[in-house]
Amino acid sequence: MSGDAFTYSRAADLAEALAAGAAPGAAFLAGGTDLTPLWKARAARPDHVVDISRLPLAQIEATSAGLTLGALAKLSDVAADPAVRRDYPLVAEAIRASASGQVRNMASLGGALLQRTRCAYFRDAAMACNKREPGSGCGALAGENRGAAIFGASEACVATHPSDVAVALAALDAQVEIAGPKGTRRIALADLHREPGDTPEIDTTLAHGEVVTRIEVPAAPAWRATYLKVRDRASFEFAVISVAAALEIANGRIVQARLCAGGVAPKPWRLTAAEAALAGHAPTLDVFAEAADLAVQGARPLAHNGFKIDLLRRAVARALATVGGAA
């Protein structure tokens, strides 16, 4: 399969990449695991592809301040890194739960954060999809929406963000460094993706021509963390839902909690009410159940995805029990 012809250039350095990427119709290519199939399906239609895969942005550095990951680090390298495995196991776990060995060897971390929705209406050029073709309608809203969002969706778009690692990174309060024609800026990963509102064609707060260069994870306290991914088959499937859960427990009390859900929203969905309810309490099943109830507050089901509400509640309780030692 193929889309329309495009031109290709390989950027020698970041400045060259930003210059080339600023042109209208230009798209950045890193691992290609998302852009290539999107191009084939005509859900991405670049005129020009700027290959940034060889820019020196693949570092994996752990210091006492935290973890710095180059946006072009391959998922497999991040997951295999000894420091990541030792100090940020949640990240390694989420990566290992995602895609396949081949894809993890190709996909960059930055690309994983920026991958577009798996909504089938988006990826079929003949379907109605406001994200792909603004104004064409949302086929999923009243259609096959088992996989659709229960949080953060709009009438215009009910798609979910598919990344596993983004869920783990968001739970760990990761920051994202962004370079663009106007300079470099840093934002919280939580602010990278946006809710669709009336403009679902815009996935993120990146401006055209901006590129993610670095992901920084603050040094973690003694998190006890787990990434729970629920799916229909045992491997190689996007999450039906997932939960990243991390607890800091001291003296029999939860000092702080982090909960983030995947597969439920257009972005990694932090469950802040549940987090707040956990802090200061003993890690008991009752406390976890209460947090799990709070986690699904405000969820809005469609015709075929209502089960995700109950599933999320159960998954939050399970993940907390796993890390809280109260299972």
Next chain:
Amino acid sequence: MPDAGRVEIRLTLNGEPRQIAVAPFDTLLDVLRDQVGLTGVKKGCDMGACGACTVLADGRRIKACLALAASYDGRAITTIEGIGSPEALHPLQAAFVRHDALQCGYCTPGQILSALALIEEGVADREAIREGLSGNLCRCGAHPAIVEAVAEVAGL
């Protein structure tokens, strides 16, 4: 503006240097199959979801249908043709034959290359093989025999 025409790339293909002119949008899969004639690389889904097109790039397994050929300029690519021949089977190929780890054979080259890389990555047990090969679909249902063949060669 960049040149809209073809891009010259150099690959080390199964150990042999090759210079190939590709279109900017050609995938590594299409270049290997149609331009080079390495048809052991299979096109099963062309969307990165089946693994039939698995090749090794500098020894690491990738899906050739997701790779733009232009982006792999300078890399060493190994296809099934570079692993062994019917007269001189690689031990893993021989194990596939012995265990009847294939039926229609269309996913087989990808399974074997994926498994070779997986063994290099390190596998501790059969469960790890199963998880590690899950990116390679098989529709005939040769999975258990594939895992036995890989386990044998991995020394499990």
Next chain:
Amino acid sequence: MSVLESPVRLEAALKATGRAVYEAETPMAGMLHAALVEAPIANGRVTAVDGAAARGLPGFADLVSYAEAEALKPSGTVALIREPQIHFAAQPVALVVAETLQQAEACARAVKLELAAEPAVTAIDQALERAYAPELVGRYPAATRRGDAEAALSEAHLVVRQRYETAVNNHHPMEPHSMVCAWEGDRVVVHTGTQATFATQRVIAHAFQIPVDHVRVVSRFMGGGFGCKGPLWWPWMIWALQASRRTGRPVRLELTRAQLFHLVGRRQETVQDLAIGLDAEGRLSAIDHAVLAQTATHGEFCDSTARATRWLYACPNVTTSHRLVATNEPLPIPMRAPGVAPGTFALESALDEAAHALGLDPVELRVRNYADRDLDAEKPWSSNGLLECYRIGAERFGWSARPAAGTARDGRWAIGWGMASSVYGVHRQPCNVKVRLEVDAGVLVQCGTQDFGQGAYTAIGQLAAEGLGLSMEKVRVELGDTDLPEGPYTGGSMVTASFTPPTEEAVGAIRTRLAALARADAASPLAGADDLVFEDGLVRSRARNAAESVAELMARLAPDGLEAEAFAALPDSVDYSANAYGAIFVEVGVDPDLGEIRVRRVGAAFAAGRILNPLLARSQYVGGLIGGIGMALHERVATDRASGRIVGETFADYLIPVHADMPDFDIAMVDEVDPLLPGGVKGIGMLGSAGVQAAIANAVFHAVGRRVRHLPIRIEDVIG
């Protein structure tokens, strides 16, 4: 012969090294690439195909649509490409050929269509009032009635009356449908993976009105089929052939994975209303099995879903029926264990419900209902190994230690055990086979039938090797070519059953001739011997304690080689009913909180007559069971009701089992000699794909008490 003693797959080394050339990989100089233009509507007609913009694009070579296809001879096969009607969403309305695939696809996108859309029926529940009964389901009557099921149900001790539903599935061989062709005058060679090499030859000859022997179809290697590489591939292939003929250049057409969802058939969805009545001891007194299924507006297809219900068990009162609703959706065709896979899901689930209600062991319930003859046809069985399958299967699985329902746990998993019967009919087709013994004692076996992975190369080669006492290294097999003697299409688990009798006959003829030559040769130590046997590369007389190698004999007595061709026809009728049987035992783990279901263990015992190669047979059984696991837990084609389009035409959306889903398999092949069947072969390809779905559903119930009566069984069914 054991699994360990079995010859390995004859072509395995070619496949494992990437040297097996799948047909569309055949190099063709000057080849054009084809792409299909798909209609955006689900019902209506094309009023104009405007190719002007496409013709102006780089690489464009030709366009064929229904207008150009009018040059083809009309037939049911070409109707879809010869007429402007649109019956289902994404139906191709034209084919474009260009210098490269990317150019062909760009040209296809540039074709402008004028369309007259009409309201579409995109689901069977939109047109239930139009349901009708087909005349036949396959080769069988659509409706049957034995005794009075209604009356018996009203008097039964226990009635289980439920609705069971199965989803649309797609076959998805790993190799998409593809072909290359080259014309020379009015002769054409077509390389394509097809399950019906000879029928493909004939439809091409008919469409182009050329003699059949001007068409050569080659199908030596094929990346799977499972039922979909047959008639529904023909229209698109013929369009490509037409473009090739018009341009005078070879053409390659490869379907995309997405097109396999809507162009080449599907397992039809079923809604089955089933009522069974039993007495207090669990003996069936009545069955009423009514099947509703989807077909297309441009063709009729109906699986014989309720057929096995008619005779699988001893039940005096049985009513079965099939009805269809024609929708603007793709046409179904047979897929792995057609009919019996969805049909046994209903029947074997209902039996489990009955066993549970009666407090009976599910195996014992089935034993009590064993049919000692075919009550539907009123014929004896040729053989029926079902009781042995239950016994051996249960013993190997450890069934007697089945835990009480809902009590077994392993960490987060609730453990459940379930079982079901499997069955598939024995079928055969006429078949020609040619065997040639070369002067060097090499054997060449030729049959035009094809191997899509089931092991035909190996099995037919083994018959020749064993019959002549030679090793497999001496055997060469040629299949998949209309230049070879005509053999059967691949389907209904019947290829091995079809080629075994003529192969053995041809081999026997060669053996007889060589033995006669040896006996008549005064120079041979075997002269005059009347007890000649062929083994270990020798012809041997035990009485004489003498032997001579086949190669020596051939060099001296038949330097031009010996050749024999045999044909096995079908009898007009037989006075028995023949089926292969199985008993399938499954252990599942169900996470009751998260709804995840994993099959952990499958133990299956099969009685399917003579097994030529246990190694390959095991692969077939395991492969079939894995297909059944997919149907049970993963596979569902979803249709967008608004547009009629299939939602998610990728392997990321349509899930099939992956390595990580694999349970442990234990396959028992029950010894079974069936003297009534020619060659003693029953066929095994389908047997693993039936029964296992119900066994899984029954195991899920056993684990968590949740009776799921539709497939696939997913997370929401467990926690909902």
